[in-house]
Amino acid sequence: MNMKVNTIEKEDVVVKFVGDSGDGMQLAGTLFSDTAALEGLDLATFPDYPAEIRAPHNTIAGVSGFQVRIGKKKIETTGDAVDILVAMNPASLKANLKWTRPGATLIVDADSFDEAAIKKAGYSSNPLDDDSLSGYNLIKAPISSMTREAVKPLGFDLKTADKTRNVFALGIVYHIVNWKPDSTFDYFKLKFKKKPELVDANKAVLAGGLNYAANVEALRTVYHITKAKLPAGKYRNITGNVATAWGFLAASERSGRPLFLGSYPITPATEILMELSRHKSLGAKVFQAEDEIAGICSAIGASYTGSLALTTTSGPGLSLKSEAIGLAVMTELPLVIVDVQRGGPSTGLPTKSEQSDLMQALFGRNGEAPVVVVAASTPSDCFFYAYQASKIAMEHMTPVMLMTDGSLGNGSQLFRIPKVADLPDINPPIVEQNDKDFKPYRRNAETFVRKWALPGTIGLRHRIGGLEKENISGNVSTDPANHQLMTDLREAKIQKVADFIPLQEIVGEKEGDVLVVSWGGTRGTTQAAVEELQQAGKKISLAHFHYIMPLPKNTHEVLAGFKKIIVCELNSGQFVNYLRMKEPEFSYLQYNKVQGLPFTVNELVTKFTELL
Amino acid sequence: MIDFPNKTIERSSVELTKEDFVSDQLVKWCPGCGDHAILAAVANVFPKIGYRKENFMMVSGIGCSSRFPYYVNTYGFHGIHGRAHAIASGVKIANPNLSVWITTGDGDSLAIGGNHFIHIIRRNIDVNIILFNNQIYGLTKGQYSPTTPMGSVTKTSPQGTIEHPFNPGELVLGAQGTFFARAVDSNVKLMTEVMFEAARHDGTSVIEILQNCVIFADKTHAAVTDKEVRDDAQIHLKNGEPMVFGKSKDKGIMLRGTQLEVVKLGEGGITEDDLLVHDQYQQDPGIHLMLAKMAPPHYPVAVGVIRSTMYPTYDDLVVDQINYAQATSKIKNVDDLLNSGDTWEIK
Numbered sequence: 001m002n003m004k005v006n007t008i009e010k011e012d013v014v015v016k017f018v019g020d021s022g023d024g025m026q027l028a029g030t031l032f033s034d035t036a037a038l039e040g041l042d043l044a045t046f047p048d049y050p051a052e053i054r055a056p057h058n059t060i061a062g063v064s065g066f067q068v069r070i071g072k073k074k075i076e077t078t079g080d081a082v083d084i085l086v087a088m089n090p091a092s093l094k095a096n097l098k099w100t101r102p103g104a105t106l107i108v109d110a111d112s113f114d115e116a117a118i119k120k121a122g123y124s125s126n127p128l129d130d131d132s133l134s135g136y137n138l139i140k141a142p143i144s145s146m147t148r149e150a151v152k153p154l155g156f157d158l159k160t161a162d163k164t165r166n167v168f169a170l171g172i173v174y175h176i177v178n179w180k181p182d183s184t185f186d187y188f189k190l191k192f193k194k195k196p197e198l199v200d201a202n203k204a205v206l207a208g209g210l211n212y213a214a215n216v217e218a219l220r221t222v223y224h225i226t227k228a229k230l231p232a233g234k235y236r237n238i239t240g241n242v243a244t245a246w247g248f249l250a251a252s253e254r255s256g257r258p259l260f261l262g263s264y265p266i267t268p269a270t271e272i273l274m275e276l277s278r279h280k281s282l283g284a285k286v287f288q289a290e291d292e293i294a295g296i297c298s299a300i301g302a303s304y305t306g307s308l309a310l311t312t313t314s315g316p317g318l319s320l321k322s323e324a325i326g327l328a329v330m331t332e333l334p335l336v337i338v339d340v341q342r343g344g345p346s347t348g349l350p351t352k353s354e355q356s357d358l359m360q361a362l363f364g365r366n367g368e369a370p371v372v373v374v375a376a377s378t379p380s381d382c383f384f385y386a387y388q389a390s391k392i393a394m395e396h397m398t399p400v401m402l403m404t405d406g407s408l409g410n411g412s413q414l415f416r417i418p419k420v421a422d423l424p425d426i427n428p429p430i431v432e433q434n435d436k437d438f439k440p441y442r443r444n445a446e447t448f449v450r451k452w453a454l455p456g457t458i459g460l461r462h463r464i465g466g467l468e469k470e471n472i473s474g475n476v477s478t479d480p481a482n483h484q485l486m487t488d489l490r491e492a493k494i495q496k497v498a499d500f501i502p503l504q505e506i507v508g509e510k511e512g513d514v515l516v517v518s519w520g521g522t523r524g525t526t527q528a529a530v531e532e533l534q535q536a537g538k539k540i541s542l543a544h545f546h547y548i549m550p551l552p553k554n555t556h557e558v559l560a561g562f563k564k565i566i567v568c569e570l571n572s573g574q575f576v577n578y579l580r581m582k583e584p585e586f587s588y589l590q591y592n593k594v595q596g597l598p599f600t601v602n603e604l605v606t607k608f609t610e611l612l
Numbered sequence: 613m614i615d616f617p618n619k620t621i622e623r624s625s626v627e628l629t630k631e632d633f634v635s636d637q638l639v640k641w642c643p644g645c646g647d648h649a650i651l652a653a654v655a656n657v658f659p660k661i662g663y664r665k666e667n668f669m670m671v672s673g674i675g676c677s678s679r680f681p682y683y684v685n686t687y688g689f690h691g692i693h694g695r696a697h698a699i700a701s702g703v704k705i706a707n708p709n710l711s712v713w714i715t716t717g718d719g720d721s722l723a724i725g726g727n728h729f730i731h732i733i734r735r736n737i738d739v740n741i742i743l744f745n746n747q748i749y750g751l752t753k754g755q756y757s758p759t760t761p762m763g764s765v766t767k768t769s770p771q772g773t774i775e776h777p778f779n780p781g782e783l784v785l786g787a788q789g790t791f792f793a794r795a796v797d798s799n800v801k802l803m804t805e806v807m808f809e810a811a812r813h814d815g816t817s818v819i820e821i822l823q824n825c826v827i828f829a830d831k832t833h834a835a836v837t838d839k840e841v842r843d844d845a846q847i848h849l850k851n852g853e854p855m856v857f858g859k860s861k862d863k864g865i866m867l868r869g870t871q872l873e874v875v876k877l878g879e880g881g882i883t884e885d886d887l888l889v890h891d892q893y894q895q896d897p898g899i900h901l902m903l904a905k906m907a908p909p910h911y912p913v914a915v916g917v918i919r920s921t922m923y924p925t926y927d928d929l930v931v932d933q934i935n936y937a938q939a940t941s942k943i944k945n946v947d948d949l950l951n952s953g954d955t956w957e958i959k
Binding site: 034037038040230231232233234235236237246249250253258260262279280281282283285287289290291293294297298299300301302303304305306307309323324326327331417418419420455456457458459460461462463464465466467475476 | 635637665666667669670671672674681682685686687688689690691692695697698699700701702703704705706707709710727728731930933934936937938940941943944945946947949950951953954955956957958959
């Protein structure tokens with residue numbers, strides 16, 4: 001018999017599913033967030049998984065996690081601290097307890113806390129029995145054995161039963177957030193269309209989890225979260241990497257330029273390559289090259305022939321592409337290079353996020369080799385910035401670096417589905433056949449952009465390459481004055497892009513005590529921290545940059561309105577030093593973190609409060 | 613007109629001549645360089661191939677060979693060191709209607725660009741690679757290359773090289789090459805002939821040119837190409853014909869056991885019927901490999917088309933997959949994609 005439950009209103013809830021890699025935590029998290037979306041809540045997700053595919057069983061190294069934050073307000077971050085932690089083994093509890101809020105609900109699979117697993121996790125005694133977890137609402141659920149019980153009548157073996165433990169845990173969480181299992185039942189029907197017996201098994205296990213939870217004394221208090229008031233429209237859940245891929249497809253369709261991606265798998269950028277490989281029906285040509293260099297060089301070749309050319313990578317791959325980016329600068333061809341940043345240097349922290357490639361993106365080439373640098377700031381706006389990067393690349397005949405990071409790429413968010421027709425026009429400067437005025441390096445007088453002459457076109461045969469070009473004719477030239485002129489023109493062309501990008505926005509007043517400056521994937525946290533202090537009446541504003549090279553035209557003005565400027569970034573101070581170079585009049589404070597972790601709102605609020 | 617398998621490339625409606633491909637740039641190779649003759653052969657063969665002149669595209673990397681695109685009036689791209697094959701892969705995949713020609717050298721393709729070289733061949737992308745093998749780094753002034761004979765004294769091997777050189781043909785066949793031909797720079801007619809065959813071949817064609825660098829490795833191929841010795845040091849392979857060579861056409865190649873052997877016709881009762889008959893189209897690369905490896909002093913060097921076999925090309929398969937996806941997928945445009953899967957309406 002179900003007990004009477006108390007319902008309390010919550011604005012938002014942070015849930016994290018953790019277990020051994022292989023325990024199905026990513027799936028549990030995805031199911032949970034999809035259901036949240038169907039319940040009308042806003043959400044943000046972040047998977048947290050090890051670099052190893054299957055690290056040794058029951059070790060800290062093998063812990064895989066998936067954090068979801070759901071709520072009625074606009075959700076910009078996955079949350080500083082976890083409200084509900086689902087831990088499938090001792091190691092995952094040990095590794096994640098530090099991320100939980102005091103008093104958080106811990107749902108643990110008590111069956112997995114045997115002596116060997118406890119020892120392997122590095123506990124000296126069983127944390128479920130000593131007093132170490134007394135500050136939490138600890139639910140010692142025998143998940144493994146109850147899952148086996150639940151599928152026993154269906155005749156499943158233990159191995160199959162154990163594979164659905166994650167679904168049992170999910171059922172417990174559904175109880176806490178007061179959700180019905182119906183939409184998840186529908187999902188099972190779809191997913192296991194060819195194996196109907198698994199539909200029944202998963203349904204039985206989910207229902208088992210719900211029933212179990214309904215009878216646990218400690219779970220008598222459940223949450224109610226009001227539906228989010230999102231702007232009207234059609235929504236879907238999307239990860240940053242998928243949004244990036246789709247932004248490119250949209251840019252290809254709107255520009256009429258066929259999409260070509262030359263890439264090589266690298267964490268955490270690979271999903272863009274995989275996603276675009278799925279869309280041949282939209283004409284996307286995806287070339288998985290033999291290495292990073294071939295990835296970008298094939299894209300440059302495709303660009304010469306008139307494709308929207310892309311290459312996707314992460315830090316170490318960007319290093320390998322440096323020389324070829326210079327070639328695209330010299331040949332003045334459109335190219336988008338996506339850097340899904342991860343912890344560095346060298347192989348670094350492949351599955352952790354960082355913002356430490358900015359200087360490499362801006363300056364990591366031989367010679368004077370300016371490129372446009374743009375950064376996305378949320379998983380869903382990766383779509384828009386991928387589109388925008390493509391538009392700038394083609395309209396300004398230049399390589400564009402699109403900076404995202406592991407958190408954005410793998411994290412997900414609700415995405416309001418746009419109509420492709422509503423996106424801005426893209427007009428590549430393609431030369432008509434037999435254009436008598438065509439010269440490979442003749443430029444538009446206003447934008448300094450040269451034209452795109454596509455092989456196969458009558459009357460436009462020409463040669464370009466990596467050697468310095470004579471102005472207008474494009475012939476090879478070593479003339480000193482010409483080299484100076486061309487160097488200046490290449491720079492001027494990039495600076496001119498500032499006329500075509502939006503002005504820098506400020507969150508808050510244009511004047512005040514403190515201006516927080518951030519860029520890229522940290523927007524969720526910096527904005528939440530600034531808004532919290534604004535609500536407390538502080539004179540603090542945020543300038544979050546998406547356009548880095550060139551900077552928006554009003555950057556100086558924006559910076560001038562404040563007594564103090566603090567630049568926050570997940571590196572040792574790259575954007576701040578770039579600002580010191582570009583806007584040397586101001587003095588900048590900085591707040592940096594290089595731990596492979598995002599900022600927390602709390603640490604930012606604490607830091608900013610010191611300055612106010 | 614000879615049937616070309618690459619039917620997607622538009623043919624010229626008018627007869628083209630050499631002059632259609634002359635560029636306005638001053639040719640800056642050293643006087644006496646073998647590259648001039650290669651340029652002459654290309655100028656011969658392009659009009660003969662008969663594609664529209666706008667559909668030719670030259671791609672190169674870095675080195676003396678890689679200045680080539682500037683000297684031919686086609687679309688052209690002078691890339692970076694070793695990357696011509698990667699750039700050309702993108703060109704051909706993105707626009708299969710171009711006849712793509714790569715000019716490259718032993719350093720560009722076999723050292724810094726070795727990875728791209730084997731992979732473009734493995735994928736069988738329909739491009740034509742002219743590999744200028746002068747066994748030296750010319751443009752950087754005389755360092756040894758991956759094809760420099762072992763023991764050669766160069767600027768970076770004052771005591772002689774201690775590296776085993778590559779035989780490009782062996783590498784091409786090892787990478788599952790479908791077309792390999794060899795010619796010498798002193799024979800424009802032969803170069804023109806094999807380039808024409810390369811253009812006809814559907815897939816990656818590699819033509820090794822034994823090319824002389826007059827400045828840094830002069831006469832490096834003399835034992836094969838000198839007038840006095842060439843008839844005995846080269847065998848011109850012709851499909852369907854017995855392998856006869858020599859000034860007096862009195863020598864031949866036989867397969868004895870598992871090895872090739874040079875035999876003298878008439879000696880020990882050996883007739884033309886005992887000789888190997890060249891079959892450039894056979895799938896098994898075994899004999900082709902043995903032929904590609906032949907070298908003095910025991911064998912003549914094989915020139916002409918050594919291997920030319922049919923195999924699906926990467927660029928064709930890309931188009932096939934796209935056509936199939938477009939015919940079968942429900943996602944016809946990006947709006948379809950954005951609205952596919954789980955979505956919900958908020959009012």
